[in-house]
Amino acid sequence: MTLLSAPVEYVPTGRLRISGLPRLARRHPLVVIGGGLLALLIVLALAAPLYAGDPLNMDPFKRLQPPSAEMWFGSDNLGRDVFARTIFGARISLMVGLLSAAGAALGGVLIGVIAGYNRGFDNIVMRVMDGLMSIPTILLAIALISLTGPGIAILIVAITIPQMPSVSRLVRSAVLSVRERPYVEAALCGGARLPKVLWRHILPSTIPSLMVQSAIVCADAILTEAGLSFLGVGVPPEIPSWGNMISSSRLYLAIAPLTVFAPGICLAVTVLAVNLLGDGLRDLFDPRAKRRRR
């Protein structure tokens, strides 16, 4: 708290140095909490086969069992292990969330950068993006899925496409503000090619906002997947996913509440973790926003 206990660190090279987790945790606790929680979830999901039972095994004699040593969260209406299904369901949620965020970021950057630099492309594509934004995400995803039939790959695509407008708008606006900076003009003046200037001088400055937006997209994608699965148009029903579980167990809520609460709470925690990480990153990248809020 005093000046003495917090000496100003002099970094002679001027390079940004990662000075350890404790310091990050003190300054930006959200990043550490959200990131840590997300990392934990990913590890648990990836290691699922090592400690969780078979999520698909049905046992008609053990329907709607309460929690026990054998099945920690009890069993569902078909006698399946709720704990195993919840853990394996995390794989679906996280995969859909992360891949959709990556896909939306990639597509959004591509569209946004070109739109930021080419007025003709901008006029056409950004109007299409506006149109996409006016359609509710879930509705658009349902429409896309109904064109091909269910499947995880098409589900990811269907969730990614409605997310692209927000990312491409963000990137476009960042490009528009950076392209007028004198160092961009200076680089062009030095004979650099436009794609190189875009890559070296314009794209890097969009990364902070892109990362924050990706976190928001990721959380949104996880919720959309759960919603679509709940409605029966998402992940095929034989694959355990949180949306599927809540959907098939909701009739037994009074008898076996964990069949609904386990995936529900996991869903909430995962989305919370991603959102915390996103908020933390925003504060980390934009110190002014943080100061203003206080």
Add this chain to the structure above:
Amino acid sequence: MLMQKSAGNDVLLDVRDLETHFVGDESTTRALGGISFQVKKGETLGVVGESGCGKSVTALSILRLLPKMNARTVGGEVRFHGRDLLELSDREMRQIRGDQIAMIFQEPMTSLNPVYTVGRQIAEAVQIHTKASRSVAMAKAQEMLRLVRIADPERRVNNYPHEMSGGMRQRAMIAMALACSPELLIADEPTTALDVTIQAQILRLIADLKERTGTAVMFITHDLGVVAETCQRVIVMYAGSIVEQANVIDLFARPAHPYTQGLMRSVPDQRRGRQRRLPEIPGIVPSLREPIVGCSFAPRCPFAIDICREKTPILRDVGSSHAAACWRAEEVMGA
């Protein structure tokens, strides 16, 4: 004296009737109304005029760096080594930019990318035009920083722009511009954003480097003091046209255009005492959206007579290597 040293037939840049328009939704602005001038090898040409008279547009037209959206160079030639730059492909133009013609800008604070080290940015400029490896280019960057007299270049190459002062950043910009030993350096108000002492240092540095490398410099400024100190020949621009062209001694001794006279009168002079208000040129710069009838300076000119409002004066000789676009140039010189 200075003229004779650099005189000769070796014209480096020959601009003829360069005309640039800005096309808007409702109107077209004639930013450059057909200007012609030459830059000889190794000389320093000053380009002066008030804001919006077309100084920077001239520079950017030469380099073809104006926004393609609304700027059109509608006529004229820009001959560099005899080749018309306006005819070159984008690819050929890129090879000239930074390599044979380099430019330094007004804002040293923002002309360097804040996320890369200064050394890396200079090295990059080198690598664009040569096949130098990364390490060779970095060595060159260090050498360039030493050339522009930045102390401790070994350490400074790894500095980010925010770790440098304004003067150092402008030096780094100059290092970057000169890294490929261009034949022509366009300096667009390189000292405007700096304080007076640093300004003097930078001017001395540019003059010194010019001497050593033989680079011709086109010096864009609105500061007549800077012109007097650094340039051999001067062109004075007003409303997108050249109104006077002369070697620096003649220009200051006998300005032949009322606008030039007005500019000189509005420079503060210690000898005049301090109680007097600084004389200004009355009126404002004419809008370039409407065609101008007669002399563009006539509405503000104390010498204006009827012919000035009716017929546009063309640049004509009023002495040896001294030209002015004024109907009454001789009388103005005598005044």
